[in-house]
Amino acid sequence: MAATPDGKGPLLEVEDLHVSFRTPKGMVEAVRGVSFELGREKLGVVGESGSGKSQTGRAVMGLLDARATVRAKTLRFGGIDLLTASQRRMRRIRGARISMILQDPKYSLNPVMTVGRQIAEAYLIHRRGTRAEARSRALHMLRAVRIRDPERVYHAYPHELSGGMGQRVMIAMMMVPEPDILIADEPTSALDVTVSLQVLAILDEVVERTGAGLIFISHDLNLVASFTDRVLIMYAGRVVETCAADRLAEAEHPYTQGLLSCLPRIDNPVETLPTLKRDPRWAGGPQ
Amino acid sequence: MIGIDGLDIVFGKGARQFHAVRDFSMEIAEGESVGLVGESGSGKTTVLRALAGLVAPTSGTITIAGEPQGSRRSLALRRRLQIIFQDPYGSLHPRHTIDQILREPLEIHRMKISSRRILDALAEVGLGPEFRFRFPHQLSGGQRQRVAVARALIIEPQVLLLDEPTSALDVSIQAEVLNLLTRLRRERGLTYLLVSHDLAVVSHICSRVAVMRLGEVVETLSIEDLRASTPQHTYTRQLLRAAQGYDRTVLEELDQLDEVL
């Protein structure tokens, strides 16, 4: 279990997290008792829709809307209690120390501002500095995400960029204040397969260089397993299994096994794909 | 069953022209299942829509069951060929009940409408009668896609065009829908043209695949050849490799990034 370099324990501690929503049909519990720790590593959170994986990420950032209630035994980021932190404190943490990348850069980048200005602004919000400093940091980050012509991209608008470039710009923007934790919520789901591998490679490089912890949320189990160090598998708001990414084939929980076996495989043809028989006991709790 | 020859589709005029499909040709026999694989911008969806008569070809011919077709289709032809779309959240009218959605094709083609027929159509795709009067927003993505399949099949077509039918679905639901599609094809002797970016899905359902890139077919091969990893074209090999997941060695090849601004 990787710890912070000063050895004072993990970056993020989550214990018994619950997120519930008020809906016209009653209370809906999206996250039901999730616990995990994050060090300076790449942690994958995998689940299907409705598993609560995105809500977990947003609960850590404090980004859920007013209809949601967040409860936890512990929700601590390097010593700071996120549950009781004031809005002001959360604003200072968000972006500066914990950042988030979302799925589609078309919707998460401001369409009327140039890309460079957005990155520079992300820098200025969290660090005192001159505009010139912010600009040079922005260009530096654009280079860090392997954009070959940073000057040109600096002055481009989001709609002028392809999907892959847009995500790289998002990575640049979110990493410019050098956060300790990066949460990536389906960062490559909207991208073509070849492009998404390139984006992941860049993410890999950037995260390793800055020593940040990464939470990679996705529905793609194989992709997550090949990219991260450790994987959490979620079902119905609970974590049903945790395992090292390279030992996924030895997974024990029937849900994980089911997920792995129901994928069609090029090298292993079958007439009928095995389907997941959902056991209601899986919603009952972790092993 | 289906013949496409020299299909060219250009959108827009003059300087802002976009050549979506270039010189696309293909023959699909009755009962065959063929896949079209490519990434975004490859033109695969445009080809499908042209086949469905939703997009007018700029040049080239499309022949269905021996008769050449334009985009003005006869009702009889519409009945032969049905399309299933990618987005289960968009392909069903938000204000119609499932019952209405299934009746509509029957009404259009003046076929007999009965409760029995609607319930049978639902049962065929694994949905019980309790779904009949629900609205689409009350159904999950997988259930909506099943309704889309039921809607397509209720008028007994011979050809199904499938536009990434499982891309928006969870993996476990995808398996169920793929099994459904395989079973229906076997039972009814349907002809499939499946468009997807996912080589694994294509290899499961199809016997033959055409790989497209930037509007052109770069390679056509049988699924056996694909499995034996004998694709000739670099792009096909790239796609195959990408289907296997992330690999740190991709970092080394990053200098060959395709930047499109």
Place this chain on the structure above:
Amino acid sequence: MAETLQTRETLRGWLMSDAPANAFQARCQRIWFSWLAFRANPIAMAGFIIIAALILMAIFAPVLTTGDGFTQHLGDRLQPPSWEHWFGTDQLGRDILDRIIWGSRITLYIVGLVAIIVVPIGMIIGITAGFVGGWVDEVLMRFTDIFLAFPRLILALAFVSALGPGIENAVLAIALTTWSPYARIARAEALTLRNSEFILAARSQGASTRRILARHVAPLCLASVIVRLTLDMAGIILTAAGLGFLGLGAQPPAPEWGAMISTGRQFILDQWWVPTMPGLAILTVSLGFNLLGDGLRDVFDPKSGGA
């Protein structure tokens, strides 16, 4: 008591049921859920209450009034508000509250007729233009532009002068000047819907354009049009009142609120209640429609979950 409780439980169960047994139940359920969302919005409810009060007032006018609003009692002229005459009397001794209540029927008649004329015409023109496109769109929109170009009251005045005074002519004049924005709204909606996948699905099944417009496009455009209509009601009422004020709408002795202000305005300094009360009535009803329209807009907005 126990029986009503039980019926309420089964009704509630019927409305919340997961598996509706027929189309009617499904539709009732949808309306019920929209109503719940609507009810949660205090502004919308305020507007709804005002308009509901207006409608009830119009229906129960014979019960609520003490007189018929027409009979003159010249001995009681210009009495200030009192227990006997809550809003006072006008220059012919008629109780003003009575006249306002009777006048609510005229107000509803006018807005109802205008709505019935304007919504279908605007929608048909708008969705046809938006969906079909091309030269059809151009022709229909230029036709709409002609009507849009005129200021509403002036055009209404022109029509009424040509057709002659009277409520029906006023309604016609108002309708002719009001329909064009609805065509625009319907066209905008149709344009966005044109490339939706469910429309493509209908086309690929062989649905004719007319079928698609009527069954697929129109139901989705209706929401925006209705919201706009309720927001416009205030304007329609004011235009009718304006025409009435100028003597071109309802003719005396009909208790149309605008006409009441007009004939009462000479008394504004000493017997303020004569023109002011009908004025307040117009104000309240316009406000009610505005609030209702805002509330409907919030309910129909997909972001707030109104299906």
